[in-house]
Amino acid sequence: MSAPVLRISELVAGYGAADVLHGIDLSVGGGEIVCLLGSNGAGKTTLARCVAGLLKPRSGSVTDGGTRLDGLSPSQRARRGIALVPEDRGLFGGLTVADNLELGGFRHGRRHALDRLSLVVEIFPPLASLLPRSAGTLSGGEQQMTAIGRALMADPRFLVLDEPSLGLSPGMTRQILTALRALADDGIGIVLIEQNAALALGVGDRAAVLRRGRIAVTGAASTLLDDPMVINAYLGGRGSG
Amino acid sequence: MAETAQFLITGVIAGAAYALLSLTWALVRKVSGQLFFVSGCMVVLGVLGTNALTERGWPMAPAVVVVVASAGAVTLAADVLILRRVARQTELSGTLVMLALAFAMEELLSLGFGPEPRQLAPAVAGPPVSFLGASLQRQQLVIVAATAVLITALVLAGRSRWGKAMRACAENPTGAMLVGIHPTAVRTIGLIIAAALGALSGVLLGPVAAMAPASGFLLSLKGFIAAALGGWGFLGATVAGLFLGLTESLTAGYISSDLKDVVSLALLLLVLLGKDSIRLRRVGRVRISDDRREAPVSTHPATD
Amino acid sequence: MSRIALLAVGASVVVGAVGCSAGQPSAQKDENSVYIGAMFDLTGPFAPVGTAERQAFTLAVAQAERDTGIRLRTRVEDSRTSPDTAVKITREYLRDKVSAIVGPTPTQLCDPAHRLSDAARTPMFCITPFPESTTPSLFLVDAPRVTLVGDVPAQFMQKRGWRRVACIYTADAGGKGYADAISRAAPRYGLEVVASESFQQGDTDLTAQLTKIRAAKPDVVYSCSSGANLIAVLKGMAQLRMPQPVFAGHASVNYDLAHLAASNLPEGGVYSDASPVLIPDQVPSGMAGAAKAKQFVDAYVKANGGKRPDTVAGYVADTVALIAQAAKAAGKGDPKSLARRIEKTCGYEGVLGRYCFSPDNHRGLASESNMIVRWTPAGSFRLTEVLSARQTPAPSPSAG
Numbered sequence: 001m002s003a004p005v006l007r008i009s010e011l012v013a014g015y016g017a018a019d020v021l022h023g024i025d026l027s028v029g030g031g032e033i034v035c036l037l038g039s040n041g042a043g044k045t046t047l048a049r050c051v052a053g054l055l056k057p058r059s060g061s062v063t064d065g066g067t068r069l070d071g072l073s074p075s076q077r078a079r080r081g082i083a084l085v086p087e088d089r090g091l092f093g094g095l096t097v098a099d100n101l102e103l104g105g106f107r108h109g110r111r112h113a114l115d116r117l118s119l120v121v122e123i124f125p126p127l128a129s130l131l132p133r134s135a136g137t138l139s140g141g142e143q144q145m146t147a148i149g150r151a152l153m154a155d156p157r158f159l160v161l162d163e164p165s166l167g168l169s170p171g172m173t174r175q176i177l178t179a180l181r182a183l184a185d186d187g188i189g190i191v192l193i194e195q196n197a198a199l200a201l202g203v204g205d206r207a208a209v210l211r212r213g214r215i216a217v218t219g220a221a222s223t224l225l226d227d228p229m230v231i232n233a234y235l236g237g238r239g240s241g
Numbered sequence: 242m243a244e245t246a247q248f249l250i251t252g253v254i255a256g257a258a259y260a261l262l263s264l265t266w267a268l269v270r271k272v273s274g275q276l277f278f279v280s281g282c283m284v285v286l287g288v289l290g291t292n293a294l295t296e297r298g299w300p301m302a303p304a305v306v307v308v309v310a311s312a313g314a315v316t317l318a319a320d321v322l323i324l325r326r327v328a329r330q331t332e333l334s335g336t337l338v339m340l341a342l343a344f345a346m347e348e349l350l351s352l353g354f355g356p357e358p359r360q361l362a363p364a365v366a367g368p369p370v371s372f373l374g375a376s377l378q379r380q381q382l383v384i385v386a387a388t389a390v391l392i393t394a395l396v397l398a399g400r401s402r403w404g405k406a407m408r409a410c411a412e413n414p415t416g417a418m419l420v421g422i423h424p425t426a427v428r429t430i431g432l433i434i435a436a437a438l439g440a441l442s443g444v445l446l447g448p449v450a451a452m453a454p455a456s457g458f459l460l461s462l463k464g465f466i467a468a469a470l471g472g473w474g475f476l477g478a479t480v481a482g483l484f485l486g487l488t489e490s491l492t493a494g495y496i497s498s499d500l501k502d503v504v505s506l507a508l509l510l511l512v513l514l515g516k517d518s519i520r521l522r523r524v525g526r527v528r529i530s531d532d533r534r535e536a537p538v539s540t541h542p543a544t545d
Numbered sequence: 546m547s548r549i550a551l552l553a554v555g556a557s558v559v560v561g562a563v564g565c566s567a568g569q570p571s572a573q574k575d576e577n578s579v580y581i582g583a584m585f586d587l588t589g590p591f592a593p594v595g596t597a598e599r600q601a602f603t604l605a606v607a608q609a610e611r612d613t614g615i616r617l618r619t620r621v622e623d624s625r626t627s628p629d630t631a632v633k634i635t636r637e638y639l640r641d642k643v644s645a646i647v648g649p650t651p652t653q654l655c656d657p658a659h660r661l662s663d664a665a666r667t668p669m670f671c672i673t674p675f676p677e678s679t680t681p682s683l684f685l686v687d688a689p690r691v692t693l694v695g696d697v698p699a700q701f702m703q704k705r706g707w708r709r710v711a712c713i714y715t716a717d718a719g720g721k722g723y724a725d726a727i728s729r730a731a732p733r734y735g736l737e738v739v740a741s742e743s744f745q746q747g748d749t750d751l752t753a754q755l756t757k758i759r760a761a762k763p764d765v766v767y768s769c770s771s772g773a774n775l776i777a778v779l780k781g782m783a784q785l786r787m788p789q790p791v792f793a794g795h796a797s798v799n800y801d802l803a804h805l806a807a808s809n810l811p812e813g814g815v816y817s818d819a820s821p822v823l824i825p826d827q828v829p830s831g832m833a834g835a836a837k838a839k840q841f842v843d844a845y846v847k848a849n850g851g852k853r854p855d856t857v858a859g860y861v862a863d864t865v866a867l868i869a870q871a872a873k874a875a876g877k878g879d880p881k882s883l884a885r886r887i888e889k890t891c892g893y894e895g896v897l898g899r900y901c902f903s904p905d906n907h908r909g910l911a912s913e914s915n916m917i918v919r920w921t922p923a924g925s926f927r928l929t930e931v932l933s934a935r936q937t938p939a940p941s942p943s944a945g
Contacts, residue, residue, distance in 0.1 A: 052419060078421035090416030092409045099405050106406060107421045154421060244756055247785070251752040258750075348588065356592030357801040358773035362808075369784050378784045450749030451776040451805050455590045459747045493753035498742045499716060501753070 004065040005029045006051070006082065006158045006189055011060035013050050020046045022213045023060065028189040030157065033180065035200040035221060036193045038210035044193045045087055047210070048162045051191070052084035053077045064158075079107050083156035087163045089147040093136030097127065097146050100135050104153030113153065120149040123179050141172035148176065152183070159183070160191040165199060177203045201225040243374030248494035249487065250375040256486025257388040261442040262464030263471060263478035264395055265435040270473045271399075272407045272431030275324065275335045278343040280464050281457030282350065283312050283436045287443020288452040289354040291361055301362075305444050312440035313433040315346075320429050343461065350454035358456070361447030380448040387445050391438065396475045407431050466505055469512040579878035580618040581606070581868060582638035583647040583861075589626030590746050591651060593772060593801060594857055598650065598672065600849055601858035602865060608844070609869035617869060624649045631658040639665045644878040645868050647861065648672055653718040659683045667880040668887065670864045672857060673719075679907035682884060686864045686900070686909055694769075695726030697818050697915045698792045699734040700932050702765055707790065711740040711763035713754055713778055715770040720746075723769030723794050739763050746774065751781040759787055765813070771796035779809035788812035793920070798823065799855035804924035815920040816929070820897050822859035824918060827928040832914065833899040841896045856897070863895035867909070 007027040014020040020043045028034040038044050049055035051062055053074040062069045069077060074084075092100055101120060105113035121128045124145040130138065135146055144164055151159055161180070165173040173196070181203045184190050194200035201207055204221035217224065262280055269277035290308035295301060319342055327338050363380040370379060398404045410417045410424040417424045443452070450456075467485050471477030485505060493501040583602055586595035599621055606617050620638075624631040631654035638646055639661060646662055646669040649655055655671035662669035663682045670684045679685060702710060712727055714720035720743065728738050740761035742754035755778070758766060766789050768778045775797040782791070790813030793806075798817045806815060821828045821838035828835040841862055845854040870893060871886035872878050890909070891901040900909035914933050918926035 054415065054418070073423070074415075074418035075421045075423045078419055084419050086415065086419065090413055090419055092412040092416060094412050095405060095408060102402065103405055103409050103417075103422065104420050106402065110402070150420060244760060247756045248753055251750060251756070255750045351588060351592055356588075356596050358593070358776065358805060360776065360805055369786060376784060376786055378780070381784075446749070449780060451773045451780075452749075453590070453593065453773060455588070455592055456747055456749075456773075459745075490753045493742075493744075494756060498744060498754045498757075502716075502745045 004157060004189070006191075007063045008047070008051065009061050009063070011047070011050060011057050011062070013046055013055055013057040013060075015046075015055075019058065020213050021050070021057075024210075024213075024215060026191075026208055026215065026218075028158065028191050030189045031184055031187050032205040033184045033190045033192055033203055033221075035197075035204035035207040036191055036210060037195070037197045037200065037207060037224075039195065042210040043213045044210055045162055048084055048086070048160050048191070048193055051082065051160050052086075054084075078154060078156075081155070081157035082160070083151035083154060083158065084160045085144075085147045085151050085162065085164065087166065089143050091135040091143055091147055091150070093134070095135055096131065097133050097135055097138070097142075098131040100146055100150050101127075101131075101153050104150035105155075107154065112155075116153045116155060120152050123152070123182070124149055140167040141169065141176075144168060144172075144176060148179070156188065158189045158191070160193070162193045163195065164192070165194060165196050173199060198225070244494070246373040247375040248490050250372065250377055251494075252487035252490030253483060254377065254381045254385060254486070255490060256483035257385045258442070258446055258482075259463050259467045259485050260392065260479040260482030261384075261388050261438070261445070262460055263467035263482045264392065264475060265439045265442075266464050266468035267471070267473050267475055267478040268395070268431055268435040268438070270468065271411050273324070273428045274332070274411055276339055276465065277435060278336075278339040278461050278465075279316075279319075279346055279457075280435070280439050281459065281461030282343055282346040282454075283316075283439025284443040284446065284460050285350055285452050285454055285457040286312050286315070286346075287440035288361060288447035289350060289359050289454070290440070291444055291447060292359040293354055295362070301364075305441075308444070309437045309440045312436045316432050316436035317429060320432050324432070325425060325429070343458065347454045347457055350457075354454065356454055358451040358453035359447075360451040361444065363448035378449060380445075384445050384449070391441075392475065392479050395438075399475055403427075462509075463505070466509045466512065470508060578616050578618050579645075579869065579872040579883075580641075580643045581620075581645055581647055581865065582634075582641065582643035583619065583621045584624040584631060584634045584649050585621065586626040586650060586654075587623040590772065591626045593799075594650060594796070595623070595626075597799070597855060597858045598648070598861045600852075601845065601854060601861040602647065604841070604844055604848055605862040605865035608841075608862075609866050612866070613869045613873040615869055615873050617865075624654055626651060626654070628654050628657050631655075632661065634658075635661045635669075639667060642880075643667065644872065644880055644883050645670065647864050647868075650857070651717075651719055652722055655683075656718070665880070666884070668868075668884040670868075672860045672864070682880075684884075684887060684902070684907045684909070686860050686867065686895075686897075693726075693818070694723045694795055695730030696733075697917075697932065698727060698767060699730040699736055700915075701816065701818075701917050701930060702736055702792065703734040704930065704932070705765075705790075707764035708736055709739045709762065709764045710736050710767055711742075711758040711761055711765070711789075712738055712767045712769055713742050713744065713751065713758060715746050715774055716743040717746055719771060719796065720769050723767070727767055727769070744770075744774070744777075746770075748774075749777050751777050752784055755781040755785050755787065759785055763789060765790050765792055767792045767794070768797065769794045773797075773802065773805070775802055776805050776809065779806055779811065779815070782811050783809055791815045793817040795856070798926075799857075800853040800924070803920055803926060806920055807922050807924040810920060810922060816917055817920070817926075819916045819918040819926060819928070820856040820859050821916075822854055822856055822862075822896050824916070824926050824928055827918075828916070829928075829931060832916075833894050834897050837894060838896040859896045863897055863900070866895055867893060867900065 005027050011024040036044050050057050105116050192200050201221045207221045207224045208215050209217040265280045266277045291304050294304035327335050364383050365379040367379050369376045406422045407427050410427045414424040467482040468478045471481030489501050492504045585598040622634045631649045635658040650672040652673050655673050659669045663680045668682050712724050714724040731738050740758045744751050768775050775793050793815050821834040825839040825842045875882040875886040888902050888904045893900045899911050901911045902909045914931050917930040919929045921927050
């Protein structure tokens with residue numbers, strides 16, 4: 001049996017004249033969390049944008065279970081079950097949390113949305129009381145829960161999260177990472193982009209360290225977590241937190 | 242007393258027309274963030290197109306359908322060829338392009354239908370009716386009723402999944418794409434609905450007002466004032482439209498007809514000075530419910 | 546941004562091109578030929594008038610070339626009902642050394658434009674009755690405004706026994722001109738202006754103004770406006786059940802409006818003054834202009850697919866003919882000789898009547914009588930009254 005795999009092959013991408021990614025190979029299967037680590041400017045967000053279809057790669061490919069996604073727009077990829085929670089969370093600030101979540105399940109009809117909503121609230125219990133609030137008025141952690149919840153509404157097979165811990169308290173970050181672990185255990189494939197390596201590696205299965213647009217190190221999360229040299233060399237010594 | 246009633250009713254009827262126009266602005270603003278300067282042209286197209294067809298012997302209903310559909314088609318073409326390409330640009334360039342389109346469309350209407358004013362036969366014929374000592378044309382009742390229906394429909398539609406999807410696209414196109422909404426398609430649909438609504442307003446207003454290609458700009462301007470005054474929401478625009486109509490009518494009636502347009506232009510000035518955020522809530526304690534549009538979406542929230 | 550700028554510019558170029566396609570710079574350049582620069586409002590609220598003027602201009606140029614044997618160079622520009630544009634076009638024509646300028650039409654365009662042509666001593670023929678006084682270079686192929694929009698309606702109202710006059714006027718130079726003229730003429734004919742309300746060009750709902758007018762209980766409503774504004778007046782009166790007769794201002798008298806007004810006529814009827822061009826078949830025999838008007842109307846109808854010309858078209862036709870005649874008589878087309886020659890033109894019969902200019906009189910139309918028509922439910926005009934223009938105003942008569 002082969003679980004569906006989201007595979008990135010020899011991906012080259014950039015903005016304007018400059019290449020940011022120089023031939024990336026990475027894959028994530030259903031049920032696993034792959035951590036993508038690296039310092040600011042290493043190309044993590046660029047990779048996420050390529051996967052979601054927001055940025056067209058110069059060469060290389062992204063395949064979903066063997067199907068190339070090249071020509072698909074972000075909305076088409078979303079409908080295939082590839083969800084991105086962008087760094088800025090991409091919420092609809094003027095709409096309520098409930099509306100944001102409802103739109104997350106936009107393609108699936110009302111009944112499906114209600115089922116998913118109860119599931120999302122189960123994963124992030126604080127959302128229950130936030131439903132009527134305008135998304136623009138939420139705190140960072142609440143917004144992150146809403147954003148991930150919105151991505152989950154579509155019942156995705158793959159979830160790419162860009163810096164979910166950004167601006168969150170350690171407690172809130174832990175809460176969210178725990179939820180991600182549970183989602184992976186339910187079969188979703190997750191790419192977790194993080195600067196905070198120690199936290200990410202704590203829940204991840206595998207990890208890759210991105211450095212100046214290239215995969216510098218790759219391996220099991222536990223190995224990388226236990227390797228102080230890797231942490232010091234590639235993660236700016238931030239691993240001890 | 243009868244005079245007061247007449248001024249009030251005149252104001253409500255003019256207000257209903259302004260409200261219809263302002264809805265097209267509010268809708269376009271919601272889906273694309275752009276200013277719908279061609280709104281008045283669509284109204285004029287509604288009058289001139291329907292007139293041209295009915296004069297050729299078409300029955301009213303198919304003529305209206307064809308004209309409303311062609312307003313949509315024109316907008317689709319304008320969107321695909323021009324508007325879509327500037328949607329992501331600065332507000333100024335979008336505004337300039339819309340203005341240029343409005344002028345171009347006025348010329349085209351003039352070339353196609355001639356520069357002369359035209360009118361339509363009323364949907365309900367008959368002498369004027371009396372109401373509280375004021376008298377009004379039957380068609381004006383039709384306008385008020387149709388406006389009420391259209392506004393209710395729009396407000397309800399705005400709360401449906403599709404309505405929310407439209408707002409989502411205006412608020413955060415990237416976010417919308419990521420949840421599987423196609424922002425360009427939604428934008429285009431919104432623009433087409435706005436254009437069709439404009440043409441339909443023309444069919445409603447055509448029997449009470451003769452219109453020429455050159456009439457469009459003033460109509461657009463009134464719609465803009467009402468929409469901006471109402472904070473760009475459907476309900477807000479409606480209330481502001483009525484407010485504008487009443488203000489104009491009462492000013493003309495009790496102060497001086499010379500000042501009527503001064504008042505509406507002063508309101509416009511206030512709106513422009515206060516950007517788009519002069520909320521009727523502040524002016525008249527009218528709740529605008531969830532139709533308001535907050536200033537730029539706060540996607541960069543404070544930390545926990 | 547540059548792409549956007551390009552798009553915006555591109556769009557405006559399209560608009561400009563459409564607008565400028567009206568310009569017809571003629572190919573031939575000849576020192577002795579007569580060069581007429583014309584400007585009409587082909588876009589904007591006066592577009593219906595401007596378009597008719599251009600059609601009349603084209604016809605009149607061809608006719609004048611046949612009549613005089615002179616070759617006329619012409620150029621037509623769109624003044625867009627904008628004083629700035631009119632000034633710009635005038636400047637361009639003067640630089641281009643035109644022999645004479647025909648237009649503009651609205652008073653607010655003529656005022657600034659003719660100051661330029663005055664300075665350059667180039668004759669300008671505004672198609673408006675309003676300027677209070679003429680200048681050495683300003684000619685008006687029209688009766689003075691007091692006669693046309695003041696005395697003529699006042700005389701007619703007096704004759705009908707309508708004493709209380711209400712005036713509803715557009716808040717622009719043209720509308721105010723009407724309102725002033727009737728206010729000044731009223732006392733001389735024993736009339737009283739009981740209400741005077743203004744509105745903006747293009748306003749479609751005038752019920753607030755008309756409610757106030759109704760309260761003043763007038764015998765007649767004078768619609769001092771142009772074009773479709775008259776329809777707004779008539780619709781408002783119908784809504785308010787006002788039965789009073791309406792006297793329609795000079796500038797809204799044409800067949801298009803008669804057609805629109807047909808379903809909105811008040812009980813008291815709509816009246817207006819009329820020229821031979823408007824009703825060539827009803828002109829009383831012996832009145833100047835009848836024969837030429839008929840000829841002009843036939844040619845116009847033939848050239849424009851059945852569309853009938855209005856009085857303004859007649860002004861343009863006569864202006865062109867007068868310029869051509871004067872140029873022929875002068876033997877050259879320079880502005881100064883042309884202006885001097887026109888001042889000597891007396892007795893010429895055009896489509897609107899007989900013309901007699903002098904150095905002191907730059908308003909040539911010497912109408913002996915004025916026709917008043919009633920608008921018909923069929924969208925046409927019926928002659929109801931012929932007023933003698935020479936009649937001295939009666940001192941305020943008592944009732945009767």
